[in-house]
Amino acid sequence: MYDIIIIGAGPAGLTSALYALRANKKILIFEAKNYGGQIINASNIENYPGISSISGFDFATNLYNQVKNLNGEIKYETVIRIEEDKTVITNKDKYKGKAVIIATGVTSRKLNLPNEEKFIGKGVSYCATCDGNFFKNKIVAINGGGNTALEDALYLSSIVSKVYLIHRREEFRGDAKYLDELKKKDNIEFILNSNIVSLNGDENLESITLEDINNNIKEIKIDGLFIAIGQEPKNAVFSNVVELDSKGYIISGDGVHTKLPGIYVAGDARVKILRQLTTAVSDGSIAATIAIKEIN
Numbered sequence: 001m002y003d004i005i006i007i008g009a010g011p012a013g014l015t016s017a018l019y020a021l022r023a024n025k026k027i028l029i030f031e032a033k034n035y036g037g038q039i040i041n042a043s044n045i046e047n048y049p050g051i052s053s054i055s056g057f058d059f060a061t062n063l064y065n066q067v068k069n070l071n072g073e074i075k076y077e078t079v080i081r082i083e084e085d086k087t088v089i090t091n092k093d094k095y096k097g098k099a100v101i102i103a104t105g106v107t108s109r110k111l112n113l114p115n116e117e118k119f120i121g122k123g124v125s126y127c128a129t130c131d132g133n134f135f136k137n138k139i140v141a142i143n144g145g146g147n148t149a150l151e152d153a154l155y156l157s158s159i160v161s162k163v164y165l166i167h168r169r170e171e172f173r174g175d176a177k178y179l180d181e182l183k184k185k186d187n188i189e190f191i192l193n194s195n196i197v198s199l200n201g202d203e204n205l206e207s208i209t210l211e212d213i214n215n216n217i218k219e220i221k222i223d224g225l226f227i228a229i230g231q232e233p234k235n236a237v238f239s240n241v242v243e244l245d246s247k248g249y250i251i252s253g254d255g256v257h258t259k260l261p262g263i264y265v266a267g268d269a270r271v272k273i274l275r276q277l278t279t280a281v282s283d284g285s286i287a288a289t290i291a292i293k294e295i296n
């Protein structure tokens with residue numbers, strides 16, 4: 001029997017673990033892939049109070065080490081169900097907790113085009129900082145208009161020979177600061193008001209077909225495509241114990257409580273106004289503190 005089972009080893013889950021361990025609670029963290037969550041892909045974090053600049057990898061690793069140094073237990077298993085009695089079922093076993101914190105974050109949104117799955121690792125990527133180096137001196141495209149796409153374009157422009165930045169609208173959602181920097185680069189070409197309609201190639205991605213708002217079609221040859229069109233939650237497996245909104249985020253009022261006592265949600269997985277590192281760690285600390293109080 002664990003005091004608190006935490007699902008997800010991103011900033012929210014690891015912060016919950018840190019607070020629970022410091023209160024001498026017996027915890028278990030489940031992580032399906034790697035510790036760190038989405039932030040591990042951020043090349044540079046400059047908006048975390050008190051830290052002027054740190055890479056996402058260093059931030060996540062420091063937090064992970066903080067938890068490991070307090071003997072936090074992490075199992076790399078995928079949670080497939082939570083029972084109402086707080087039994088957590090993974091792809092390998094069953095575990096019982098007095099409380100459960102869901103901190104599963106979000107996952108990269110797909111274009112849902114034919115061939116997208118087939119070309120992952122063969123020209124299609126969802127992480128510029130992870131895969132950018134495979135495209136040294138080659139031609140790449142980035143799809144998206146948020147901060148991730150803009151940051152990725154800046155990062156890749158110093159590695160590759162040419163970057164096409166493809167966005168479906170005229171206006172960007174990302175910060176003007178990034179846009180100003182991008183406009184100064186001579187190897188970045190903006191393709192606006194356009195959607196990618198097909199991914200072409202045999203074994204590897206070789207080109208993409210674009211359609212603009214006037215239904216004009218054009219094909220561009222590229223070696224790599226970085227898809228940065230936002231994120232989606234992955235909470236469907238928890239729908240027996242939590243309430244989801246129309247986009248699949250967990251409804252938790254204005255806090256971390258779900259509809260069931262003893263089951264909490266922290267971080268990007270829940271309905272909230274701002275999905276950022278600061279709000280993820282805030283949720284993680286609040287969820288753990290409430291869980292500790294309610295267990296006691």
Ligand code: NAP
Pocket residue numbers: 042044045046047109110111143144145146147148149151168169172173195228229230231275
């Ligand atoms: P985002 O802000 O949600 O932007 C997603 C972009 O993809 C939007 O421009 C959207 O277009 C476009 N898009 C969505 N679905 C699409 C589709 N099916 N086809 C084509 N385009 C599509 O996502 P994000 O850039 O990943 O950022 C997520 C959050 O993290 C944001 O709050 C962001 O500010 C934050 N972030 C911060 C930093 C930083 O501070 N350094 C860095 C990265 C991310 P529309 O604009 O037309 O909707």
